[in-house]
Amino acid sequence: MSLVLSARMSERIHAHLCRAYPDEGCGVLLGRDGEGRREVVEIVAVENRREESRHNRYLIAPEQFLFADRAARGAGLDVIGFFHSHPDHPARPSAFDLEHAWPYYSYLIVGVTRGQAGEGRSWRLAEDRSRFEEETVEVRDTHSEPSGGPDRTTSGGDRA
Numbered sequence: 001m002s003l004v005l006s007a008r009m010s011e012r013i014h015a016h017l018c019r020a021y022p023d024e025g026c027g028v029l030l031g032r033d034g035e036g037r038r039e040v041v042e043i044v045a046v047e048n049r050r051e052e053s054r055h056n057r058y059l060i061a062p063e064q065f066l067f068a069d070r071a072a073r074g075a076g077l078d079v080i081g082f083f084h085s086h087p088d089h090p091a092r093p094s095a096f097d098l099e100h101a102w103p104y105y106s107y108l109i110v111g112v113t114r115g116q117a118g119e120g121r122s123w124r125l126a127e128d129r130s131r132f133e134e135e136t137v138e139v140r141d142t143h144s145e146p147s148g149g150p151d152r153t154t155s156g157g158d159r160a
């Protein structure tokens with residue numbers, strides 16, 4: 001099993017989680033579920049709704065989930081998982097994470113150490129719900145995409 005995301009998507013996730021630091025940041029992964037591999041196509045960054053222990057707990061409220069679910073459907077995608085950060089903590093699910101996880105979904109966890117995001121690791125709940133099983137995270141380079149976007153800044157004054 002693997003979770004595939006573009007470098008750009010990974011950067012957006014990291015940016016949101018670094019902004020939330022030293023609290024946990026969180027969000028929803030939208031994409032397509034294929035055989036053995038899932039592709040993240042879009043993310044919905046949400047505010048951590050926990051009122052206490054925000055440095056090691058997060059909460060995505062039902063209306064935030066519904067908003068993300070509607071956004072997914074509108075784009076022909078599905079909610080395929082969630083992401084959150086572990087501020088100054090390894091990217092491994094906590095007992096709290098296990099207790100609150102739902103079957104099916106991918107749980108992408110990113111350790112943020114002193115404000116710097118590390119590599120993400122992703123997990124799915126085992127069938128008997130007793131533990132998480134890790135899945136591979138594949139970050140795809142998107143620089144080869146011919147999408148007239150960010151390359152404008154690198155062309156200097158050549159065009160004039």
Ligand SMILES: [Zn+2]
Nearest residue numbers: 084093094097
């Ligand atoms: Zn966690």
